[in-house]
Amino acid sequence: MPDRLAPLTEALLAAARKAGAEAADAMAIDGRSVSVDVRGGALEQADRSEGTEIGLRVLIGRRQACVSASDISARTMAEMAERAVAMAREAPEDATIGLAEPADLARAWDLALLDLADPAPEPGAAELQDDARRAEAAALAVSGISQCQAASASYSRQRVFIAATNGFAGGYSRTSRSTSAVAIAGEGLAMERDWAAESRTYQSDLPSAEEIGRLAGERAAERLGxxxxxxxxxxxxxxxxxxxxxxxxxxxxxxxxxxxxxxxxxxxxxxxxxxxxxxxxxxxxxxxxxxxxxxxxxxxxxxxxxxxxxxxxxxxxxxxxxxxxxxxxxxxxxxxxxxxxxxxxxxxxxxxxxxxxxxxxxxxxxxxxxxxxxxxxxxxxxxxxxxxxxxxxxxxxxxxxxxxxxxxxxxxxxxxxxxxxxxxxxxxxxxxxxxxxxxxxxxxxxxx
Known part of the structure; x- marks a missing residue:
């Protein structure tokens, strides 16, 4: 697990204790994603996002409060903890609130067996655009298809780390790669629409863009009449x-x-x-x-x-x-x-x-x-x-x-x-x- 996230949760827990929390848990998430939409063979939209989000839950007696932020500075974490403690003191009591008992916590797991993160390089925007373009072309090649409303390809990688004052700490990564197409058959009031989409953890497991686009086109054409x-x-x-x-x-x-x-x-x-x-x-x-x-x-x-x-x-x-x-x-x-x-x-x-x-x-x-x-x-x-x-x-x-x-x-x-x-x-x-x-x-x- 990347060193970057674990220290963030540790800092959040320390800030919570300093602010007066009796118990707390913290979450740090970072990720990046890129998506590309194609229409008429040309790029219609491309989005890329990267960021880190931190969250803190504090408990005072049988009261709790949650806060989050996208700024990971020490000042922000201190302000988060103070605000969460103040909120918790005003929250209604709930006798069922509380962290897990230390004896019940997960102590060992094998991330290699779960295989949730593809080690392959992140695809570039050009590669995603090519997937979307090929999916659109395959949909339009189906007889009866008048247009492809949308063809998209995307990729994301996310990492999460959770820690709590009961002694738990752990995290993992996951990836996702997807391609989709929405096809329209017919004209005017007789138009019909259908879609196909596939998503996989590993890019190598994803069906071809042509297969996805063709399936979207065939499904839409079958709906004519x-x-x-x-x-x-x-x-x-x-x-x-x-x-x-x-x-x-x-x-x-x-x-x-x-x-x-x-x-x-x-x-x-x-x-x-x-x-x-x-x-x-x-x-x-x-x-x-x-x-x-x-x-x-x-x-x-x-x-x-x-x-x-x-x-x-x-x-x-x-x-x-x-x-x-x-x-x-x-x-x-x-x-x-x-x-x-x-x-x-x-x-x-x-x-x-x-x-x-x-x-x-x-x-x-x-x-x-x-x-x-x-x-x-x-x-x-x-x-x-x-x-x-x-x-x-x-x-x-x-x-x-x-x-x-x-x-x-x-x-x-x-x-x-x-x-x-x-x-x-x-x-x-x-x-x-x-x-x-x-x-x-x-x-x-x-x-x-």
Whole structure:
């Protein structure tokens, strides 16, 4: 870990003690990023950013306050500590506030196994522009594509270090490289749009710009001639591109913050069946080269794989120290935070059990229904799980895709929907949320 960040956190903790804090933790983040947008074969926009951000959380009794800054001078750190202590003294008491016990802290981890930072040289702006230009050209080469709304390439490298007065200190680096394209097919009122995007930790793992652009173009061209589908109750296949969003509603509902507030539609579901038998959701924060992997959480606790749902039964909330204490449980090592905010529960990498059939086989089995490839907006009641979202995709007749559709709304209840899912076997393993296409029976579809 670079020497530059650790001394910053040490200086912040020293300033906090001097200002009167009883306990504190500090975070230092530095990073740089560059992104390039191309349109019409020419550079449209280029952005580069570099900077360091520092954050301090101080605790006085059962009160806390957080402050942050982008100036790393000693004077600024002293002012931050004084301001944070003054804020904490005026903050409301919370009996669950407090740092982790020293005996519970992460003591050892292997960053080499996580492999979160690409050692390859940072790409130059010209290289990124070339990627974006090639993605745009590949999209425009697809028959039916009238324009490429956007083609972009970007790179980022970030380093983070966390330290606390309970003795924890640790940090790690991560990189990201991505390419994307948004293509438009048709003209006038008959235009349709779709996209493709890929991101990887290692530049060498990223698909070619041509492949990404071509996929964006093909997806947009397939949508030409879209019309409203029939209204009624039909089976729906959530395409793999968006299926993780459906599972994401379950993950949000088992977040400790929602459980503590009593505002979750799964608040009474611990130990109950929430998915069909045979399906599990497994979290593994230690997957190598995956964007959400982490060796420890934001409170210095060790991260570990765990079953969220096992064989259809809910086994675990997602907890940081505060929510765990409120519920009389132990943290799941799931705390995340930014420089200016206190810890809160957050999921890392999850995988839903994959099925035995392909997406095409699910479509064939559904008979008549809808394949959803894009969703717009959301009206989801977090307390009841009532679900309503705008959608577009493809209509299916007799087990075969018939034509593209748009301007329709799906409605149901998440608890019922998730109990009726059938997964395909097409999940992409490089994503942090590995979720295949999902067939959901009996949704209400509002169309023509």
């Amino acid at each position: 879209a019309r409203k589908p029939k209204t009624g109750a039909y089976p729906v296949v959530f395409d793999e591109r968006i299926a993780s969003g459906l599972v994401g509603h379950l993950l949000a509902a088992i977040n400790g913050s929602a459980i503590v507030r009593g505002s979750s539609w799964l608040r009474d579901a611990m130990g109950a069946q929430v998915l069909p038998r045979g399906l599990s959701i497994y979290e593994n924060p230690h997957r190598p080269r995956i964007s959400s992997s982490r060796p420890f959480d934001a409170e210095g606790l060790p991260t570990a794989p765990r079953d969220i749902v096992r064989d259809g039964t809910l086994k675990s909330w997602t907890l940081d120290l505060g929510t765990a204490r409120k519920l009389g449980l132990k943290s799941t090592g799931s705390a995340a935070r930014g420089a200016s905010s206190p810890p809160a529960p957050s999921i890392s990498n999850i995988a839903l059990t994959q099925g035995d059939h392909s997406r095409a086989q699910l479509i064939e089995a559904m008979g008549t229904g809808l394949v959803v490839t894009s969703m717009i907006g959301a009206a989801i009641n977090p307390t009841t799980g009532d679900y309503s979202r705008g959608a577009s995709g493809f209509w299916v007749e007799n087990g075969r895709i018939s034509h593209p559709v748009n301007e329709c709304t799906l409605a149901g209840n998440l608890r019922d929907m998730l109990m009726r899912i059938t997964p395909a076997n097409d999940a992409r393993g490089h994503l942090s949320h590995v979720v295949p296409s999902l067939l959901v029976e009996g949704l209400t579809l509002a169309g023509a």
